[in-house]
Amino acid sequence: MTQRKVISFDTIRVACKNCSLSQLCLPMGLAPEDVERLDSIIKRSRPLHRGDHLFRGGERFRSLYVVKTGSVKTYAPSEEGGEQVLGFHLPGEIIGLDAIDKSCHACSAKVLETSAICEVPFQRFEELAASIPSLQHQMYRLLSKEIGQDADMLLLLGKKNAEERLAAFLTSMSSRLSKRGLSPTDFYLSMSRHEIGSYLGLAVETVSRLFTRFQEDGLLRVDRKHVEVLNLTALEMMAGAPPSSAHKQRSN
Amino acid sequence: MTQRKVISFDTIRVACKNCSLSQLCLPMGLAPEDVERLDSIIKRSRPLHRGDHLFRGGERFRSLYVVKTGSVKTYAPSEEGGEQVLGFHLPGEIIGLDAIDKSCHACSAKVLETSAICEVPFQRFEELAASIPSLQHQMYRLLSKEIGQDADMLLLLGKKNAEERLAAFLTSMSSRLSKRGLSPTDFYLSMSRHEIGSYLGLAVETVSRLFTRFQEDGLLRVDRKHVEVLNLTALEMMAGAPPSSAHKQRSN
């Protein structure tokens, strides 16, 4: 709605070796001929649209998915329509790693905006990884990275207050977008306030009030989904070490 | 202090093929000769004592560690002495998976009671896994399982109230102990109330009050670290689906 909706077929079909994300993604550190082999097992479908599912909780696990363009949220649907957002995924990030264990998806994945996705059939991938040590190593690294990020998130939910949580969310988005060649201080959020709240363990209203406050304090300029970060270092401070000499709730 | 402190040298030196945990651990699904090969790279040290560290945050990553007997906590130390407990690890569980990515430990690991630990040098392990497909697969499964458990924990911290959190903690302990051949309804907790609170994102006082309340309600009998579960199904109900018709805070 706000951003480029037009994605040429060429962009979607681009091979790993020509993909600008290859240094964040599975091909990282691979020899060119191995990138070619990896490329040959990857399926690239037509772009998906806002609201489409990559998979739903309970479905059999067959493939990992990598965001090429756009963004995806993963969430655990609960009985009464409620949901816990587990993560937001940007280009180059892998989705479905939690399903390898049980061969069954425990969560659902839904695209937040028009997105191109690479599908990696897992069984074929595993065979390939067995014959390419650097691919196996990269896979271990990516799995490990995911675990490390989850630990950061546990810390956030266990110890940080609302202000610190939103600051951490914004600085995380900033740095991830920056790694992908986009502006670290001017971006569009593809998720709703409600989804941000669910992800951070906060009510929508709290998220909204914090956006307002950050704006009043000169940290941000916000217009709906468009965010301009005016004082990134202040946000980083706020997200990082506990304020230590201010609000000190939750120092347990 | 409460349990068997005497661990014979034979118990520590037991090889994977004779280890009662092999079906929860790395050797799961391996052919006997491959178990032998795995066994040959594993180092088994003398037992560690309460308070000893397996590793500390910042140290270089060289090995994974598997609990053979006893228990271990992982935690992220923060500047001012505070710490966030990230997990408690029982026999058969692997520690250090989050460090593969950066080749450096982001958290610390400390044993909670006298414990025997198997050390798995990671580089040698990786070489071995490349030549044993079922070991590689098991490693993927274990990494994936960790990610899935972290997601459960995110849900707990993001959506559940104090009562649900402690109930979830207790039922989780119960089922994990049960898988290891111990009683699901009568066990000793090796961690302090403070550590439980940190893990669950609650203040010590809240944990203490909940233990008292659960006891009053006839769900538990508690004597310091000794817990007898009197009504496991009630605890599971409480931990699982949101109460739906009672306290309904945090249905965001």
Place this chain on the structure above:
DNA sequence: AACTCAAGTTGACATGCATCAAGCGTCAAT
């Protein structure tokens, strides 16, 4: 035994954030 210290418990109080409720801007369809 008497002492010490850490861990746990319990009560009183404070507050951050959820909840409830109402209003507003934006977008899409008519």
Place this chain on the structure above:
DNA sequence: ATTGACGCTTGATGCATGTCAACTTGAGTT
């Protein structure tokens, strides 16, 4: 333009849980 729906914002209120403080208990030490 009109309508309706939805997402977002803002204000008022209440509650779950954190914080502070005092006391108890148990384990180790002398």
